[in-house]
Each structure stands twice: as C-alpha cells, then as structure tokens.
Amino acid sequence: MKVVQYFKHARNLNAYNKKYKRLTHALLCVFVLCAAFVLTTYAGAETHNLENYTYVSYSQSSDSDDEETLLPLTIDESTHPVYVLQKNNIASVKVSTNKNSDGIENGTITPDTKYLKLKVEFKNIHAAILNNQYGGSFTYDLPEFFRSTSTTERPIIDDNNKVIGKIHVENGQAIVTYTKEFLESLGEHATLSGNFFLEGEVDLSTLDKDNGSIQATFPNGSIKLEYGPHYLEKYSEVKVEKLYTKDSNSDYIKYTLTVTAGPDGSQNVFVVDKFTTNKNLVTYAGDISHTPTTLGTIEDGQKPYETTTDRPGKIYLTNQPTSDNEVPEPVTDNMKINQPGSIVWSMEELKPNETRTLTYYVLLTDKQNVRNQSITNKASVLNKKDNETYLKGSSEKTFTPSINYGMTKNIISMNGQNYTKDQDGNYIVQYRLNFTLNANSNYPLKNYAFFDYLNYSGRSTDEKMLPYISYIKDSLELHKIVGSTDTTIDSSLYKVQWETNGTNYKDTYDGNPKRFKLSGTEDYPITICPGDSYYVTYKLKIKPEVYVAMQSGQVTIKNVYANDADNAKYLAGMLDRTMTTLDLNDYTWIQKIKDSNLTSNEQTIQMNSDVYVKKNNGYEKDSSVNSFVVPQGSYKYTVNLNQSQNQFDITHATLKDALSSDIMHYVGYVKITAYEYDESSNTYKDKESKWLKIDKQKSFELKLSELGWSNSYGYRFEYYAQTKDLSEIGQIKVTNTFTLNGDVVKGDQTFKFNNKTASQTTQVNGFYNLNVNKSAWYYEKPVENATTWENGAFYWVIEVNGSAIRKGTQIRDAVVKENNITDSYLHSDSVVGIYQGKLTKQAGACKNYQEFLDSNKGLKDKSDLFDHEYTNSKNFSGNNKSELTLTTKETINLENQENIYIIVKTEPSKIPSANRATFNYKNEVLLKDTTDTSFNKQNDATQSLHGGGDLLKEFNCTFSYDGKQATILTPGTDKNTSRIATKVLDQTTGNGLYASWVFKVNYAGDLKGDYRVLEDIPEGMELGYIRIKWHGTKAGSVVSKAIDGLGDDWKQYSNTATNDNYQSQSTTYYYNKKTNKALIKLGEFKNEHTKGVCSIDVQVVCRVTDSKVLLGGESKTFANKVTLQDENGEEHLATSSSTAALEKNSLDKSHPETFNGQIIKYTITANTLAQKLPSNDGNKLTLVDELGDTLELDITSIEAKDDAGNSVQIEKAFNPETNTLEISIPNEKKIIITYTVTVNIPPDTTSKVSNKVYWKSYRSDGGKNDVIPDFKYNLNAGGSTTSTENPELSIKKIDQDNANPMSGVTFDIYECELDGDTIQRTQKTTSGQTENGVFTVKQPFVTSYNTIYEVKERNTPDGYMKDDSSYYIICVDKKNSDDYTDYVKQCIAYFDKQSIKKYKVAYSSTDFNLTIYNSQKGIVVKKAFINNATGTSHKPVSGTYRFGLYNNSQGSGSPLQEKNNYL
Secondary structure, X not given: OHHHHHHHHHHHHHHHHHHHHHHHHOXXXXXXXXXEEEEEOOOOOOOOOOOOOEEEEEOOOOOOOOOOXXXXXXXXXXXXXXXXXXXXXXXXXXXXXXXXXXXXXXXXEXXXXXXXXXXXXXXXEEHHHHHHHHOOEEEEEOOOOEXXXXXXXXXXXXXXXXXXXXXXXXXXXXXXXXXXXXXXXXXXXXXXXXXXXXXXXXXXXXXXXXXXXXXXXXXXXXXXXXXXXXXXXXXXXXXXXXXXXXXXXXXXXXXXXXXXXXXXXXXXXEEEEEEEEOHHHEEEOXXXXXXXXXXXXXXXXXXXXXXXXXXXXXXXXXXXXXXXXXXXXXXXXXXHOOOOOEEEEEEEEEOOOOEEEEEEEEEEOOOOOOOOOOEEEEEEEEEEEOOEEEEXXXXXXXXXXXXXXXXXXXXEOEOOEOOEEOOOOOEEEEEEEEEEEOOOOOOOEOOOEEEEEOOOOOOXXXXXXXXXXXXXXXXXXXXXXXXXXXXXXXXXXXXXXXXXXXXXXXXXXXXXXXXXXXXXXXXXXXXXXXXXXXXXXXXXXXXXXHHHHHOOOOEEEEXXXXXXXXXXXXXXXXXXXXXXXXEEOOOEEEEEEEOOOOOOOOEEEEOOOOEEEEEOOEEEEXXXXXXXXXXXXXXXXXXXXXXXXXXXXXXXXXXXXXXXXXXXXXXXXXXXXXXXXXXXXXXXXXXXXXXXXXXXXXXXXXXXXXXXXXXXXXXXXXXXXXXXXXXXXXXXXXXEEEEEEEEEEEOOEEEEEEEEEEEEEEEEEOOOOEEEEEEEEEEEOOOOOOOOOOOOEEEEEEEEEEOEEOOOOEEEEEEXXXXXXXXXXXXXXXXXXXXXXXXXXXXXXXXXXXXXXXHOOOOEEOXXXXXXXXXXXXXXXXXXXXXXXXXXOOOEXXXXXXXXXXXXXXXXXXXXXOOOOEEEEEEEEEEEOOOOXXXXXXXXXXXXXXXXXXXXXXXXXXXEEOOOOEEEEEEOOOOOHHHOOHHHHHHOOOOXXXXXXXXXXXXXXXXXXXXXXXEEOOOOEEXXXXXXXXXXXXXXXXXXXXXXXXXXOOEEEEEEEEOOOOOEEEEEEEEEOOOOEEEEEEEEEXXXXXXXXXXXXXXXXXXXXXXXXXXXXXXXXXXXXXXEEOOOOOOEEEEEEEEEEEOOOOEEEEOOOXXXXXXXXXEEEEOOOOOOOOOOEOOEEEEEEEEOOOEEEEEEEXXXXXXXXXXXXXXXXXXXXXXXXXXXXXOOOOEEEEEEEEEXXXXXXXXXXXXXXXXXXXXXXXXXXXXXXXXXXXXXXXOOOOOOOOOOOEEEEEEOOOOOEOOOOEEEEEEEEEEOOEEEEEEEEEEEEOEOOEEEOOOOOOOOOOOEEEEEEOOXXXXXXXXXXXXXXXXXXXXXXXXXXXXXXXXXXXXXXXXXXXXXXXXXXXXXXXXXXXXXXXXXXXXOOOXXXXXXXXXXXXXXXXXXXXXXOOOOOOOOEEEEEEO
C-alpha cells in the first residue's frame, strides 16, 4: 500500500510544483485560527470550540484540487511529506463577516467591514496513515481573498489538559501536527474529523475593480462577496503621522505630515489639517492659495512642499471643517476664511505601502501672550468618493511655547559701598537691571521693555521720602552681552520714557518722575533670542532729607524692576518683576546711653564753662558755682543728638528728659556739648560745652537756642541721677526718656518732629523684698458617698518669703482657665491652713496634709492675720469660685527663714475615666504689694489626673502559636510578635490560641512601696504566663517578689525573658488553677508624681480552652479583671478590666485556583495550630465534611498527612444519602487532608459549588464553607482532541462506615433506553465482581456514548445491609454536531428530575463511573426531645448533648459508644 501511495505522490508532484510557484507570488498575510478537533472512527464526528484562536498565514492557488487523497508537499531525508486536505476531506466551508457567526456555505454577502471568518470542517483522515507516512501532519490550502495579520502557534489539548499536538500556518496553509504518542494511543482504524476557524481580512487587490466583488467556490457551495464600487476608498488602510520642529530663534513652527498606504494602496485621499486649541496664536505661512494648487517638491522659504513622490498632490487653504469626518470645500475668496482656517492636502492615488510627506510652516504671533499656551494641531486622513467620506485616522501634536530666563537687579558698589556722595551730601546709587533669556527657551521675546519703579504698588518706597529721591536722567545705558563681549547699545536705537504714577509714559522728563520705561524704537524694537543677555544701568539721587522725613536714623529705599514683552506675560499683565532694597543708616537723631556700673565712690565734677540756671521761664548764667558733687551709687546717662553730618539744625526744637518714678532724681548739673562732623575722618569733634542746673528734679526741658546756640551741630548731654532711701523699696523699674519735639531746620526747609524718643530703664532693687511662689502638691481621692468635694481635692502650697509682708498686701490664688486645661473650683473652705515657721520636712516630701503637720510640729497658725475673699470672675456655675484673695491685717515680719505657708485645696470639675486619658489643672498666684496699682502674676503650677493612674489594664493583642512562630490576629498595644515570649509558652501551655493583656502599675507616679496585683483569669482560658514587660526610667528597680503563706493550691512559677527595655528580666508569680486566679507582688515603687516614668507594664498571656471557640467556631469576648492590693493583700486599692474578642476556627478548607475539567481537589487543614483540642466524639476528635449536591466524592482519593508530610492514620465514614464525610484524626497534630470530587454539571454551564467542613457535635456555621460562586468547565478548553474508542464504565463498591473498598460484590449491568418517561431494559446485559472494590465493564460487552445503563447489586456480603436500588448512568457526547441530539437532551432532562444519588449524567468518558456504598448492619438510634410532662413538646433547646450506647437497660457502666451533639 505504501508503494502505491508513493507513486501517486510522484505522479502529482509536477502539478503541485506549478501550484507552489503561483502560491509564492501571492501576498502573504495573517489571520486568526481557532481549532477544535475530534478524532473519531466514523465520518461526521465533530467538536466545537470558538474560544481559542490560532493565528496562521496562507496562500491560495486557482488550480482545481487534485482528487487523490494524498499529496506530498516536500520529500527529503529529514522531513515527511504532508497530507493535504482534498475535496473528499472537506465536509464544508463557511464564510462570515461577523466574528460571532459561523457564516454561510452558499450565497451572497454584502460586508460592512474588512473582517472575514472562515470555518472549515474536515473528515476521514486515517490516524495511523497520518502518523506513519506523514509525520502526524496535515494541511489546508487557504482561499486567495484572505490576508494574514499575524502568526503564532497553538497547542491541541485533550480532555485531561494534556498537549497532544499543535497547529500553525505557513505559506498560506493551515498545518496541524499531532504528537506521535497521541496517534499511537488510538485504535488501528481510528479516523480524524473536526473543524477549525480562520479569522483574517479581505485582500482588496483580488476584488473586481469596477464593482468590488469576488466569487469563491468551495466543495460544498459558492459564496459571492460584494464590497461595492467604493471598496478601495472605504476599506483601504491609510495612516497619517504628524511631527514638528522649532528653531528657537524663529517665529515659525515647521510641521511634517507623513501619509502611508496599506498593502492595498488607496485613492482619493485627503488630509485635513487644523488647529484645535489656541488657534488665535498661529497663522498658516507660505501664502497658501484658497484654490487647489499643485505642491512643489523642493523647499522654498515657508511655502508648503511635498517629498518622496514624483506626482505631488494639491493643497488649499479654507475654513475649518465642522467635524473630523468632513473635507471642507475651497472658498471663493481668501477674505472669507475665518483665520487661521485649515489646509487640505489631496492625493489622487497612493500605491501599496507608499509613503508621502508634506512640509508646511506656521507663524507664531508676536502680538499676544503665547507663553505656556498649548497649541494643538490635528491632521485627519480621509478617503472621499462622490459625496461619501471615510475617516481613516488622525494624528495630533501639541507645541507649547516656553521660556526660561534670569532676571536680577543689583547695586553697583563703589569702593566697597553701595553709594557715593556729591558735594551737597546727596547719595548717588547706581543700579543694574539684568535679563538673560536662557538657551533652553523655544521662542524669542518681541518688543521687550525694561521698567523701573520707586512707587510700585505694595512695594513702594515710603511716600514721605519720594520727594527727595530722583532718577538722574542722563545716567541710563543699555548693554548687550554676547559671549564675553559687553556692547553698549547706541542710544538712537532705544528710547527712555518717564512717568510719575500711571502708565502714560512720555519722552520728556517732567518734574520728578518715579518710574521709567526703556524699550526699542519703532524701527528697532528689542528682540531677545534664546541665549541673549541685556542689562540697563542708571543712577538714583537720594537727598538726606529722607532721614528727617521719616524721623529716623535708618531708612529703606525700595526699588522694583519689571519687564514686559508683547508675546510673553506672567505677572500683573507683564512678564515679571523683582525688587531690591537699600538701607541707609548714617544719621542718629537721639541716642541714650546708661553706664553699666554705678559710681563707685563720691565724685566732684568741675564746670569750666558757662553755667545756666532756670529763672522766670528763661535761663541765666550763674558764675557763683564751678563744681558739684555726685554721690556714690549714682547712675550716669549720656544722650547724643543730631548726628546728621552737619545737615540739620535742632537748636529750635524742644528737648525734654524725664524720670518715670519719684524714687529717683537728678544730681547737680547736665553738661551739654556741641560737636561738629568732620567728613575727612567721618567723626564728630567737640566744639564747646555749657552746663545747666537740674539738681533734685525729675525732669528738665529746654531749647538749645535758649542757651545761645543756632547751628547744625550735634549735641551730647551728660548727667547723673540717684535714688532715695531704699529701706522700704523693693524692686522697681525706673525709665529715663529723652524726647525731641518741634522744628528741625535745613536751609529754608523746616521739618516738624513729633515725640522722637529714646529711653533707658533701670531696675532698682531696694532692701524690702517679698517673694511668693506656688507649687502643686497632691491629689486626694473623694471619700465614699461624699456630698462635698465629690471629685476629690488638689492640694497646693503657696510659700511666702522675704523681709516682711506689709499690712494691706494682697495674695491671690486663682484658677487658670485656658485651652487644654480642665476647670477646677475654689470653695468657701478651700483654705486648709496658714502657717509660719521653718520646715523640718518639705511639703512635697510628705504623703498628705496630716503627714505635713506631724512632721513640722513647730509651725504657728497665722490664719487669723489674713482676711479671705472669694470671687468668681470665670463665671463658674453654682457656688464654685475662681479666685481667693488673702489680705494681711498687719505687717508680718519674716525673719530667720520663718516663711509663711498657705495650704489651699481646689476641686476638679471632672476627672478622667478612660485609661491613659490625662486632664491638666492649673492654678496661679498673684501679688499686689502696697506700692503696686494692680496684681502681678508670680507663677503658676499644674497638677494632672490620669485615667488608670494607679492601675490600668489594656488589650495587648490576640495571637496564635503553632510551636514554630506566633502570628498576630488582632493588634492592640503591640503590633508584632517580638513582644511575645514564645519560649516561655513552650514550657507552659504550648501551642494554641491566645489573648494577651498588659496591666500598668503606678502610671501617675503616686504609689510608693510594695503592692500585690490579683489576676482573674477569664472563664474558658488558662494562664500561659505573667512577666514584667517594661519599666519606666525611674522604675528599673521594681521587681517581682516572693509571697509567703498562700496555701497549697497556689503554685509558684518563674520565667526569664527579654523585656521591652532590651534587658533580661526575671518574673515570679503564683497561679491557683482551682480558682483560675494569679497573683504577683511588685515593688518598690517611687512616688514622683510624674506620668509614666515610675510605672511598670506586666504582660498576662492566656490560652483559650473554650470548646465552643476552638471547635464551634464561635466568637467570644473574654474579660480580664485585675485588682491592685496593698502589700499584704488586705486592702483593695483599684481595679481595672479589659476584654479580648477571639474567633479562630481550627479548621481550614481550600481549593486550587484552576481546575482539571470537572475535577476539584480539596484540602482540609485540621487543628491548624497543632494544639490540644477538646475531644468531641467520645474520646475522638472528629470532623464532618458536607459536600454540595453537585459534588461526587472519590473516596479512594482521601489522603491524610501531618505537617512534615508523613502519612497519618485516620478513621473515615461516608453517608451517601446526606453526601457527608466524617474523619477522625489524632489530637495535638496539624493534619492535612486532601481528596478529589467530580462536579456533576454539564460543560459550559455555571454553577455555585459549596463544600463545608466543621467539627462534629458543633454547628456547621462554625466551620469553613468553601464556595466557588461560578464554577464552569469546558471539555475542550484551549482546543482538544478525544479518541473514538468507546467509554468504559467502572463501578466502585465502598463500605460507607469505614470507607474501605469491598471486593467480591456482584453487579448486573443492563443496557437501557428511554421510552417517554420510562427507562426500559434492552436485551443486552452483563455482570461481574469487584476486585479491590472496583468492577470495570470489559469486552465483549462494550459500553457506548449516549446509552443508558442500569447497575444493580446482585449479592450482598455478610454483615452488610442489602442495597436493592437500581443506579442509572449515561455518558453523553455531541459527536460531530454543535449540540446533543434530541434523544440525548431528553435523557439529560429525565435524569435531572431524578435523585442525583441514583441517576448520573457523565459529560466525559473520564467521569463514566459510579460509586455505590453499603452500610454495615447495626443498631439504629433515634434522638427526640420531650420538653414537657405530656410529651407533646419536641422543640430543641440549644446546648451541648452527650449520648451513650450501653449494653444494659440501666445505662450503667462504660458506654459502648458516645456521641456529642451541639444545638
């Protein structure tokens, strides 16, 4: 046979070579291939799969197909010939232009798309011949009107997801290649049949050029495709790409439009170009005509031109289109174009894959701001035929004009100074205005201008100085810097204009302008290109009158530089601005100096010049005196006036000096010295001195002209002052102030000064002193059932010391009311006591008031020496007061450190209740001495209350521990597991579910000594450990201590772990398992009344033992209470509680993300923490797995392993009626159970799949319900192939009580058929026995697809209950059809109405099996609730119930079996 076939191949080789030559000249293209293949032993078998496509390439010959079956493509030593599908192999060919349709076999199609789909059905390919002679491959020649778009290779997969072949396209042929392993696994006479789908597009070059149609003939029909006469315009591919470049020194943007045709070419092509944003900023350049004009092909200025062609298109300028799908018509006149309009580029023809490029220019406006204005230009390419247009694509680009620049203003210094002076004392300042347009800018600035302002709004020099500041007109110069060359611009090429306040700049310099503008002339505007630098220099004259105008020795000149350009705006309608300031401080009007030291001894001052005294409102010379005495301890003052460099005369101004207090007065005479400014040395030199009597006075006043002076000199006043007797004076500040008022003259100008002053303040310390200081003491808790002081009381101490408390002195205690301060109240009994004496023990060292009195026996009660007054300026409610004022009735001497101690208490308005909440309370003390006019605050003090100040308990975290690592479940004060002492747990309670709490002792810092803490362990928990977790900075010495005499029920425990201070910490505690209480003794605490630093944290860790949580999956909140006791445990001082909620099932169930067809592999993880769990089934630990109705368990697939992967012995039982599996596992181990199920639903349908596991005797909702909401499988997903061999029926026989396979059970198998609503047996039957629990039906009895089989158990093994049921099963197959036959559908519908336990539809041969269970004979027990005496109420009551089966009616002795149930 092989010889005959070879000669047939040889005979056809020449014909094939001719065809191949023509194929090589055809266009290669890419299309989509989706393949689903079915192997069958008879023609017509087929599967359908539209989900997976394979991309291939093809070509087509016009020769008629050879009728021979085999045709070699190639014959050489390394490759096999390929089997080519011939007419007798092709069952049908369908063509469609709709992706979701198979198409038609015969007829006419009028497409509205270029897309095409081809469906080819093949048949009668002999599998063995294909394997042995053709290397397992066959091909199909594709029709000529298809074009490819891409190429790839796809696998062919069987029902078990195994790759059995591949399919791809090469040289215009679809090539399918099966693996040798697959083909050899088929029967000797198996044949292949199937179909594949091809997706691609039409090759327009094959269509009739007049009407756009093509006729294609296939073995089963003829199909005509009619695309219409506009086919090339409508369906051809044309792309456009837009690019642009921009010379930064140019005003033009250069654009290119590149048009590229597809493989079919195109005709009647139009490109419409338009601006879509900021179109007002651009104009098309090159004088484009409004009538279509043939384009040039070389560059000519800014005219548009076309390249890469020898047949240029045409262009015209017209209005913009109203939509992208429009080619705007030419206009009759350029004036009718709404600028900038749009351009249209037309081309009559584009050859296949041809590219053509248009270059055109756009002018950027220089009359509007273009900076950062995005300019978007869009080009659309269209085909147009008659009145129809077809938009093919578009391309747009955005150009954003941007500039970056440097702009500064600086003063040009001369000889290290910012100014020079002219002969009149005027300041001459030279400024420089700089501007650089950085090289990374992309357009030039047009009509640039410099502006300078002395009076820019908001940044102006003070207007009082402006009359004395002026621009020097002829000082302006413009410079340009190129590289390192600085060029001065000829003044004829720019203009300078002036203005005072507005923007109407003029060429004339009128009056005293306050701003200027420098710009180019009309013929030579300033254009600044990227990289250019310009600067302007000018001079400013500032007269010294600016000092007197401001009445200051320091003035600031503000000067703003702004700039502008027609095509760039940024700030306030201009480009930008910057400001410089110049500080001038050469003048001093008044300077007062006080010597730092008092005169050390008595001094005699000689007066060697004229002496004046005041008489009759004038001043006369007095020659009778020439000296005076300055006592020891006097203050010397010096005042310098009018250091104005001889510019101003102050001799007519009124000069006054005054002392603020009459405890100080002047001594003798004031010396007044005139001095003159020496410009050469820049110093003042004395000219003459005069003396004026001021002895015993508190102030003096004069005009220098009254002493005979009239000049512009500076003056120096020197004088002394002394204090009165200080024996009754405490601390007082005396201020000495010199004032200048009146006329200050310069030439013919007179300026008015108004209270120009200078001062010096002296702190005078007398011998009398009184100091008042307030300090916080302690908080006293309220007594039980208190009716007053219900919130307790704060104790405060006011200490008064010094020399004495004078009669009438007032001391005020006041509550402070401000943000973040909680109110406290004074009451009528707030004064606890007032005592005088020397303390033996300070109040702060005493625990309370009574200890203070007991420790200081020598104190004298002075309460009677003070009047008490309560006021309420803070407007507190009720009888609450905010101030207490104590007034002395007589002078109290404070000698020998016998101070006054005033004890005051206040009541907090509220106290914190939440742990760690802090309320602050503040009081202040004020003093009003007899010499004071008002109260002066001395100091304040604050006390704080803290929630849980002595004892607070907080939730730390919940966690699980599996013996290897701890895992945080709910974080509290701790967020990670590093704070859990797992090594301690290993020695105590081991693996499990835990809650951790932390109690803090002495948070407020008020405790002192040793204390006990009693822990109430929550019900349903056991203590894991207690350890000291952290200590404050002043609690490092606090440790746990031994406790004696607790009794035998208390057991001592100790541990050592690293605390949160990173130190090794040992802890000893006691645990009473009978009462479930724990006890720890801690000490020694310090009472420093400071939050946190004296406290310690103790961690309490408890393991869950509650079965409802561990097995029932219930959520439970555990409350942990802690009590603070005194050292001996006799007094309860404080309590605190905290809760922890826990919900963690010890079961988990999961499934893989992907499925193997109908098969799901489930994983159950039981006792996830490997902890000791309560038994729930007698002495067993049993779980229940409820399988959903659609799930069929493969009980032989059950495996159990421990966490190390070792197999574990388990007990298992299955109830087929409830589809429920029970598994008993060993305790204190993590057990991983796996098994597989089959989902009994049809392929390509979606169903919710549910599988629930929980602990036996507990609620099912306390377990884990694994839900797959949308389960779906496809028998041929990804392309599959199945053999034509008949499906084999297998039957498994299982003991449902222990899941063991049952051998030796005989089954009868009957072939059946459905007749209406009745299943009837045919004459065909067989039988057989199970071996190792399985019976597989073998030849000669052959089971088939789409046939019903009845399975019935014939004999029942001893000890088992007989099963008389009939079980029915059918394996369905679509064969060569897209759907099941009507009979098969009827069977499926019938089975769906029956019990799923007895009727099964197998949708694949791998699922063609039945599992039948038998139950061992035993005793059936029925439970029933009887809740009343009459026995009529059977309503269940929630709870845990235990049932026992006994071998006697009394129920005595040990039960044979126990069961727990939870309701």
